[in-house]
Amino acid sequence: xxxKILDDISHRRYNPLRGTWLLVSPHRTKRPWQxxxxxxxKITLPEYDPSCYLxxxxxxxxxxxxxxxxxxxxxxxxxxxxxxxxxEYKQQGDPNDLSNLLLRADPVTGKCYVITFSPSHNLTLADxxxxxxxxxxxxxxxxxxxxxxPKSPLAAVSKPSxxxxxxxxxxxxxxxxxxxxxxxNKGAAMGCSNPHPxxxxxxxxxLPEEPSQELEQLKKYRxxxxxxxxxxxxxxxxxxxxxxxxxQNTSFLVVCPWWAIWPFEVMIISKEHxxxxxxxxxxxxxDFAEAIAEVTRRYDNLFETSFPYSSGIxxxxxxxxxxxxxxxHFHMHFYPPLLRSATVRKFLVGYELMAEPQRDITPxxxxxxxxxxxxxLYRKHLK
Ligand SMILES: [Zn+2]
Ligand SMILES: [Zn+2]
Numbered sequence: 001x002x003x004k005i006l007d008d009i010s011h012r013r014y015n016p017l018r019g020t021w022l023l024v025s026p027h028r029t030k031r032p033w034q035x036x037x038x039x040x041x042k043i044t045l046p047e048y049d050p051s052c053y054l055x056x057x058x059x060x061x062x063x064x065x066x067x068x069x070x071x072x073x074x075x076x077x078x079x080x081x082x083x084x085x086x087x088e089y090k091q092q093g094d095p096n097d098l099s100n101l102l103l104r105a106d107p108v109t110g111k112c113y114v115i116t117f118s119p120s121h122n123l124t125l126a127d128x129x130x131x132x133x134x135x136x137x138x139x140x141x142x143x144x145x146x147x148x149x150p151k152s153p154l155a156a157v158s159k160p161s162x163x164x165x166x167x168x169x170x171x172x173x174x175x176x177x178x179x180x181x182x183x184x185n186k187g188a189a190m191g192c193s194n195p196h197p198x199x200x201x202x203x204x205x206x207l208p209e210e211p212s213q214e215l216e217q218l219k220k221y222r223x224x225x226x227x228x229x230x231x232x233x234x235x236x237x238x239x240x241x242x243x244x245x246x247x248q249n250t251s252f253l254v255v256c257p258w259w260a261i262w263p264f265e266v267m268i269i270s271k272e273h274x275x276x277x278x279x280x281x282x283x284x285x286x287d288f289a290e291a292i293a294e295v296t297r298r299y300d301n302l303f304e305t306s307f308p309y310s311s312g313i314x315x316x317x318x319x320x321x322x323x324x325x326x327x328x329h330f331h332m333h334f335y336p337p338l339l340r341s342a343t344v345r346k347f348l349v350g351y352e353l354m355a356e357p358q359r360d361i362t363p364x365x366x367x368x369x370x371x372x373x374x375x376x377l378y379r380k381h382l383k
Contacts, residue, residue, distance in 0.1 A: 056073070117198060124296065149319035186307075246294070
């Protein structure tokens with residue numbers, strides 16, 4: 001295996017999904033793993049918190065009352081980052097004017113939602129079974145469908161489903177938005193202000209930087225390789241190599257990607273070419289729920305703590321060219337900051353900010369550790 005030498009030498013790895021490089025310095029982790037010294041942390045949150053704005057039956061900041069929901073609940077963010085209505089803005093004057101060249105701005109409108117994952121204040125995705133995660137996926141799908149451009153080829157394939165969606169209905173947006181970002185910030189380390197398990201969905205008029213960069217790379221690969229999917233080919237290669245796989249089922253592959261920046265970064269990739277949530281049938285949605293359950297439970301088991309991360313789904317834009325939609329390949333990223341224990345975190349500083357991202361532990365080592373910590377959630381045994 002020619003790659004074996006890469007366990008010992010500093011090298012750069014290419015990220016074909018973004019067209020960027022990162023520095024890997026595996027010799028810095030040659031010392032044996034010390035293991036974590038801290039006591040496993042117990043979740044001490046109550047099942048219901050009367051002061052939480054996400055718990056069923058509670059009042060939110062602007063006076064709205066949450067229903068007594070049973071699985072998931074969606075509402076428009078009371079403090080949205082973008083709004084549907086705002087004052088018009090257009091740059092004036094000569095486009096070659098220095099101000100218009102160097103001080104550019106574009107208005108952005110959109111709609112932001114909050115989605116709770118469970119009515120219980122103290123249950124995270126790691127505590128939920130695949131069947132309990134399924135309504136969350138169904139609700140994501142429902143919101144994606146409600147915002148899809150009627151001109152998109154995806155609008156026609158929206159599959160009928162027998163999975164019950166969220167407890168409340170989602171009203172159609174006022175305008176056609178271009179992008180929907182589904183994401184979760186988990187834990188105070190990731191700036192999450194409320195421990196009640198929830199995620200967010202922001203839809204916007206423009207295509208944001210990360211998906212835009214990925215879409216360019218996906219389109220380029222498709223053009224240069226007879227219509228093939230970069231991530232489809234990558235998933236096949238990882239299944240052959242078996243070096244970075246954490247978990248897999250019929251529809252999804254969980255890997256620490258070759259180009260991972262964060263120590264225990266993980267990607268869930270659809271094995272077949274799926275463009276968006278609406279391409280998944282009920283069985284594939286359950287496989288996706290199982291993949292999410294496996295990632296989050298292994299994360300918590302790794303350092304026996306409630307593992308912080310930011311996660312997000314990349315899929316086809318709500319509105320786009322046929323090429324953009326066909327080049328999209330459904331996947332989910334998990335970016336966790338923890339490095340060696342519940343308290344030692346990695347920061348992107350210094351060299352990472354000024355030159356390029358850098359990591360010590362290799363993605364192969366990270367995958368092996370995550371493979372080894374499946375099984376029951378550690379805190380089920382804690383008293
Ligand atoms: Zn709560
Ligand atoms: Zn992505």
